Amino acid sequence: MTNRTISALLFTLLLIFESSVATMAFVQATGQDDPLLTIGGKTVDKDELIYLLSKGNKSEPGTPGMSRDEFDENLDLFINYKLKVREAEAKGLDQSEEFLKEFESFRENIKAPFLIRNSLEEGELRKAYSRMQEIIRASHILLQFPANASEEDSMIVLRMAMKIEDEIKNGGSINDLAVEYSDDPSAQINKGDLGYFTALQMVQPFEDAAFSLQPGQVSDPVLTNFGYHIINVKDRQPNPGQVRVSHILIRIDENAPNGEDLAKRKVADIYNEIQKVSTIWDDIVKNYSEDPSSSLKGGILPWFSVGSMIPEFEMAAFSLTETGEVSPPIRTRYGYHILRLEEKRPVESFESMEESIRSRILRDSRSTMIQSQVMSIQKSRYNFDENEGNVAKLRAELNTTTKSGFAQYLTEKDLAADQLFSLQGKSYIAQDLADYMAEEEISLKIKTGTFDAWYERFAASELNKAEEADLAANNKEYRMLLKEYRDGILLFSLMNEEVWQKGLMDSVAQKAFYQKNIQEYQWKGRVNAYIVKVLDMTQLDAARKILQGNPLSDELIASFESSYESTNSLAFQTESGNIEYSEHPVLSKANMNESYQELEANGHLHIVLLGEKTNAEPKKFDETRGFVIRDYQEYLDKNLIETLRKKYPVKINPKAKEETFIALNQ
Template sequence: MPVGTPEVSDAAPPSETFLIKIDQDPVFPDEFLYVISKNRDLRKVPDKIDEKEFEESFNLFVNYRLKVKHAEELGLDRSEEFVTEFETFKKDIKKPYLLENSLEEGEIKKAYSRMQEVIKASHILIQFPENANKEDSIAVSSMIEKIRSDVEKGEDFNELAYKYSDDPSAESNKGDLGYFTALQMVSPFEDAAYGLEIGEISDPVLTDFGYHLIKLESRKPNPGEVRVSHILVRTDPEDPSSEDRAKRKIAGIYDELQKEESRWEDVVSMFSEDQGSKSNGGLIPWFGVGAIVPEFENAAFSLTEIGEISNPVKTPFGFHIIRLEDRRPIPPYEEMEAMIKSKILRDSRSSLIRSQVMAMQRAKYQLWENDILYQKIKTIARENGGAAPSPDNFKQKVKEAGLLDVLLIKTSEESFAVKDLLDFIDTQKKNIKPDPGNFFQAWYDKFLETVLDEAEEKDLYQNNDEFRQLIREYRNGILLFNLMNDLVWQKALEDSLGQIEYYERHRDRYQWTERVPALVVKMNQEKQLDKIRRFLSKTRFSDGIKEKIEEEFLQDSPLLFSAESNVYEISKHDILKRLDLSNSFHEIQLEGQTVFILSGGLIAAGPKSLEETKGKLIQDYQQFLENELIASLKERYPVEINEEEKNRIYQIVVE
């Protein structure tokens, strides 16, 4: 039954010929070729490799596959932690390959293409009554057809909108929606409107709001977005006299702005009644066509010069004076893609995409459904006066009816009985909460969706080489990380006794070469150069010398120089290895910068303490543990190499 993951380790190879066998388990050539050719175009000579690199890569691949084999033997691929992590990775990896992604991408590109223009339309809306029955639906359909007939006979569209439209705004705008662009209307309305010629009337368009007739008035290139600031004087719909007061006040403010000494920000702060913007000069966010009330939008887009101020503009909120701050065109597709996708996935387009995906999956994977059985189970689910039974009770009733093993659905590759549906309900009931009034249908639809999604994933794994290799790479990579973390990396960090034992056996690796304590002063400025020279030339090196010179000279000039003091291995220090350290004070020029060095007595070569070399020691100990692990795995799992296949790949990748 469909519960999640098709086998992805070594299934469905493109060839039956193995490259290596590890304990009789085959590993196929395509995997090694994928690993060795990543980020290379092996058809080009510069990307080919030499014989030495090929052998090193092959040996590393064998070791890698040994570790994966051991991780599987330890059951790491069955741990809850692995399954959760792998499923998360797989979900992200497969997105670009799915039918759904290609449909989403098509919708995104279509929306962006439509955004290159704005269209102006009027509409007439006839809504369905609440709890509409079949007769109501017929009546609404007849009404919209009658109105369309009236339009065709020459009656004025906008007057008909005023007379018949159920859109409340029609009383004031006679159905005129102004300009809008993609993703500002529901999908069926947008599709119909963008498909019209100027002056053309649509057929009735059904949306969640009811039936619409749409008339396209105009279309023009999208002017992009504007950023404006404004001053607002509010009106009160409940107070008839407030409009006259607001009109007089906004006129006075406009006159004030004409004065040469007036400053926009000060006038905004003093007079604007928009509490959200008055403190920042009246600035409001960027907006495009169709995003704000038409009166404000039209005035804003009519401004052409940065800093230009509009005449007073009336909107439902009151009176505004608007100043243009900036303009910008529609951003490039790459910048808009994420925003467009987010909007699409939040509106009705997402349901439409999902329906299209399922239709394509049904056809591609030859879905067959047992309609008679479906109706029987649906009847069982509706027993007890129509109330949905609990999942357990429902399962028992289906079992009593003898339907558990009856074929319910099948695809071109798999068959599913009723018990598979019931098992699915058991495993998913914590994640899915169906509407009690639609108990069976909700579960059946989700089961069907899961079956089809898994059929698509299995198809991808079998027939898409890139997808198969990526899934395998991530799966084995997670296993490898978990194995190495348990047996090598974390063990080396925590095994203090093992660290000591390794250190004692390999003391000769952890040795200091000849060292010297030294202060290195790099001058950033040339002032006080003589003072610092005299100070250092008369001073002996000591542990606190860095702090002493900084206290002496950096109090008033903190950028005068930079200083560092440490014990350095002479042969590994670019400056010290060039000096005669029998002298304690040195002055050199390094890339045009004056550098002073004050050195102490030489320290002979000798062993490092464990603490002094702990970082390097742990790295070496980890490598030791890894080498031991590889050696033990080679003893535990016999490795067979197909030399013929290895040579075939050699001919492809080696120059």
């Protein structure tokens, strides 16, 4: 059987999703003209067998295809598999609460890679990771909107932002202008200089604008939730990755008139002390650092990347190049620091960062943007047509209602039959929205109004249903994968009920099977033996002194093993017990009539001590129960298949069978 043969285990589990993409070409190349099989009156398409066999195909291009015998063997296994699924359906296992819950969970997991949202998310992930290969240093000026700003207020802020932009482009210093105009509180200290940052460290519109600029360029006003920004990119560099440093912190006593000078003098003395060869860094940190969170740990700080720390500290850390290198004292708003480089590492691979990037994207405004794009594509694809007049009217009437009073208000105002939208030709009315709201046991954070919040959610829900229905109807790869999971769960349930649990739990049936097939559970001739494999030949004489000339006993074994384990535990390997000797690699060479022997086997000398022999005899049930259960389960499985073949007659379509064989060998 080659690696293209479908094993029984494959049909038992059927839960290998990762290779499904590789089968897409096979799935798309097949048709559904004639069924391959009819099982108890139900048809089975050849696509299904091609899909499953292609999924297990690991052959290199150019290798021989599947032989007739292999194909027939696989077809027979496939028929057994489909018979069991047919029986599971007949027993109603596909309607059980347990099945429905498990299948729905699988459906949610496997549909994700096929959805529109996934491709959009993937694009954002790749864009974010690509941007992470660079760091940008920029300055900005922020102009915020006044509280409860009107449209006119917003225009005034925008005109001011454009005026400042022109000043900068005409030679004005963005840093000086930031001190004068910026509403960012930190601008009075940093003059608008944000230091270096990379992707996912700024709000999305700011990031998009910054990464579109080259050093020296100034942006048009950029609107974010904070207001309008003018951005001036100063520098772009490759991302240095992450750094880990330890540090010494000397704080400045703001209440002392000469606090700055005292701190500066102290950190200078410490720095001079560090230059001495005899100085131990950990001792200096422990004795002098005023950072209680790190001083007892050698000053070690967590790994950090660009944009994670205050700029002065960050720049000093990333300027260190050699492990153990110590920086001159630097000043931050926390005081004076001396840094020592512990380790650096480059930007991690996309695969290792993927989930972290995804989590961060889904927590910021990109998530809302992606959802908006998803709905836009869905609306276009599935012919979404909103009744704008009715929606505007319902918004005006219902935005101030509560969720609990929504349905009653609809009835009182005779609005329940008003159309909201049509989707794929089906009309949805206000009552449908009310019914949806009643079924949802959640409370939304209402930012606009009750109608707007719930209408958006309802429309998204129906659009998602339309997309999933479209997947199931028109995406053959998804449909095949869904069927594979469904049938796999049913197969598992039937086998668990009819074979595995029955074979495992029915001890009476196990013993009856054991008695009926006792000839299969026989000991061959055995001998009580102790085998010592000599690994260190210098210890051979010591072993002989203890073992030679003494009858085999538990006391002798214990004495020998305690003696060599305490002096040279690697000198010997041992094996003991009542062992079948006819096929044993060492005992098969032994003379059963000699109690002490030395034998060569597999390149090693073995000392063999023999005791009492036992002739061939049946194994006791408890000695072989595990094998009995295994064999009994195989027996139950075989009987189940024989019963199902009688219960559900199998008809094979010769033409479709030949087409399947050809498709698998193309």
